[in-house]
Amino acid sequence: MADWTDAQRKTVASVWGQLDAEIGAHALARVLIVYPWTQRYFGSFGDLSTAAAILGNGKVAAHGKVVLQALEKGVKNVDAIKSTYTDLSRLHCLTLKVDPDNFRLLADCLTIVIATKLGAAFNPQVQATWQKFLSACVIALGSQYV
Amino acid sequence: MSLSAKEKKLVKTFFAKITPKAEDIGHEALSRTLFVYPQTKTYFSHWKDLSPGSPQVRKHGMTVMGGYMDAVEKIDDITGGLMSLSELHAFTLRVDPANFKIITHNVLVVMAMYFPDDFTPEVHVAVDKFLSKVNQALSEKYR
Numbered sequence: 001m002a003d004w005t006d007a008q009r010k011t012v013a014s015v016w017g018q019l020d021a022e023i024g025a026h027a028l029a030r031v032l033i034v035y036p037w038t039q040r041y042f043g044s045f046g047d048l049s050t051a052a053a054i055l056g057n058g059k060v061a062a063h064g065k066v067v068l069q070a071l072e073k074g075v076k077n078v079d080a081i082k083s084t085y086t087d088l089s090r091l092h093c094l095t096l097k098v099d100p101d102n103f104r105l106l107a108d109c110l111t112i113v114i115a116t117k118l119g120a121a122f123n124p125q126v127q128a129t130w131q132k133f134l135s136a137c138v139i140a141l142g143s144q145y146v
Numbered sequence: 147m148s149l150s151a152k153e154k155k156l157v158k159t160f161f162a163k164i165t166p167k168a169e170d171i172g173h174e175a176l177s178r179t180l181f182v183y184p185q186t187k188t189y190f191s192h193w194k195d196l197s198p199g200s201p202q203v204r205k206h207g208m209t210v211m212g213g214y215m216d217a218v219e220k221i222d223d224i225t226g227g228l229m230s231l232s233e234l235h236a237f238t239l240r241v242d243p244a245n246f247k248i249i250t251h252n253v254l255v256v257m258a259m260y261f262p263d264d265f266t267p268e269v270h271v272a273v274d275k276f277l278s279k280v281n282q283a284l285s286e287k288y289r
Binding site for chain 1: 177178181182198251254255256258259260262265266267268270271274
């Protein structure tokens with residue numbers, strides 16, 4: 001899919017290495033708060049009525065971890081992102097029936113949460129490479145939609 | 147998607163907090179727009195230096211940030227308040243309005259970088275809504 005220079009591979013690995021396990025939970029919580037229509041997919045998660053409820057919701061936190069674990073597969077396979085996410089793409093289309101625009105929203109929230117963690121270290125070059133990686137994941141997740 | 151009274155307050159409070167860093171934020175957001183989304187450089191082909199840190203990027207970053215600060219002052223009627231800016235973008239600059247979302251994203255990223263503790267999810271949604279309204283107001287005169 002995309003071509004990666006050695007510098008870009010190092011950057012993706014380096015950003016990943018600086019993230020803690022909570023990042024997925026924070027990013028997913030932001031998606032649900034900033035784009036509340038995304039809550040349609042999480043009817044079984046209990047109380048999502050306020051930002052505080054979302055931030056304290058155990059199911060949101062747990063699912064954030066699941067998402068992060070899936071993202072790690074892409075991090076470890078930057079040269080085969082499309083094939084890495086083929087099955088997940090089918091799952092999101094056929095079973096979960098998630099509008100693929102949501103992948104872009106999650107990618108944006110993940111970028112913003114990472115910016116809060118890395119601060120000035122998230123310079124333009126790092127942002128460009130990280131967003132290139134996330135764009136590839138977003139495209140891959142949408143690739144099996146019919 | 148209109149701003150509630152609470153959200154307007156959150157936006158005003160947050161923008162007051164970031165005012166000392168306004169120049170840096172504007173510069174960083176514009177730098178990232180030009181660097182991470184190179185297609186945006188097409189609007190600045192008359193500049194000598196489009197790299198992060200260049201005097202022209204700094205100056206224009208300040209101009210853009212000034213526009214946002216002005217919109218905060220006019221938060222109760224953003225469309226009316228930004229009419230002449232919309233005319234400028236529509237008839238003179240002719241910037242494709244799709245680019246407004248790009249700079250918005252980079253403004254959010256830079257705010258998150260500089261103010262990680264203040265840029266809470268509640269502030270994030272209020273500012274995102276505010277910037278969306280600014281983008282809408284800027285698009286008003288296009289057609």
